Amino acid sequence: MPTFFSRGVEIAFDDHSPQGEAERTMVLVHGFTSNRKEGWRRTGWYAALERRRARCVALDQRGHGESQKLYEPQAYQRDVLAGDIIALLDHLELGQVDLFGYSMGARTALAAALAAPDRIGNLILGGVGERLLEPRTPGSPVDAMAQAMLAEDPETISHPMLRSFRHFADEQGEDRRALAAFVRAENPPLDVEAMGRLPVPVLVIAGQRDEGAGDPDGLARAFPEGRGITVVGCDHFSAIPHALTKAAVFDFLDGMLDDPFADRF
Template sequence: MASFTTPDGVTLAYDDIAPAGEAERTVLLLHGFASNRSEGWRRTGWYGAFERRRMRVIGLDQRGHGESAKLYDPADYTREKLAGDALALMDHLGVRRCDLFGYSMGTRTALQAAILAPDRFSNLILGGVGGRLLEPSTDRGSIMADAMLAEDPATITHPFLRSFRQFADEQGEDRRALAAFVQAQNPPLDEAAMAALPMPVLVVAGQRDEGAGDPEDLARVFPLGKGVSLPGCDHFSAIPHGLTKATVFDFLDGLLDDPFEGRF
């Protein structure tokens, strides 16, 4: 396991996989809540897909997840600290500029990193989200924390919360750390700063992803935004799906005028 220590003393695990020969570009991957770099990116085929395109792949276990340090104070999980971790990893590896891909929870980290250092990212990919990312925050964090800490998963009545709890258990994640993670206090996303981002931005989510909303509603915030809804996909099935990979690679290649033209 490769690891490094952030400026605030948190040890984080990561993968750094380079293709044979010289890499044509680099991508940094930020997984979703209750996931990790192996489950979110390796098992779902993203590592291999990027490697086949001769891309250097960097996958980070965000703090509180996977093989990274488990912390139990919500103050350790602010969006700025998570974004700082991503930038610190780039510095640690000597990566000046790369593409940035976040999924679900990872999109918030990716957005904050892009806002803090827009010159460090060539393209920004936001997966598993849409217009609902812009809605005012509710008490979803405390509800998710309750789901993580419930003694008996059968007592969790909401299907979406129950699915995340089951996923966390399947991954062997530290549920107390996850509960602290979702209770972190963050200000609303800065839409003015998002609207000033200079890089192309892809927003992609499954049409059946009720928690995401319409990707185009979020994409319109960005000067160079593009929103794509994936037919037949929900929040969990979208990330390993071939349509998601095709859409992301068309975006990176500058070919995303109509991502599904001629495919159906």
């Protein structure tokens, strides 16, 4: 298992290249309670990228998978997470890459792109939509997530989405105390003005039944070169492995999604 250190924190990652010369490099950033193997390898993205002759780099975000666990919320602030992505690019001596973040990983990917736009060729934000632009408020499901992670009995969690994330964390053997600290990190609101200046093509993609994401088009409009895709029939968890999601991502990378806000798979 290869690792590197970012600000003194050990981060685990995978780095797979196709036989021969890779045509592009894709960096993958998983979602909350997931990890690189569950979020990307098991769902078929490693194999799909290899077939596309792409170099595939995926990390376990700090607090997840085989990366180091920390228990103070400030260790998981968004700029710190984004710094881990840039540090990985530096560690592997990568220039410009395509960056794909899913769910919570989409927030990290967006922050990395805003911090270092010259390092990003294309940005893909999955499992998110216009609700990403809503301000975080006390009592929201996001804030309740920490309590769900720390609950002694997951069956006492009344909110279905929170209960699903808790069961998923337990199935993956994740460190729930680290996850509670992760979700409690305080971050400033997204810089919508900076998003409106981001000189990078952006694909926003989410399942039709992903109520937590909202309309992908609404978020895509925040970017100068944004495109929104809704994957019909999918929810938050079923969209990521779906063949239609892969088709949309690869069409986007190939420059075949020319009409912003007009596509539905």
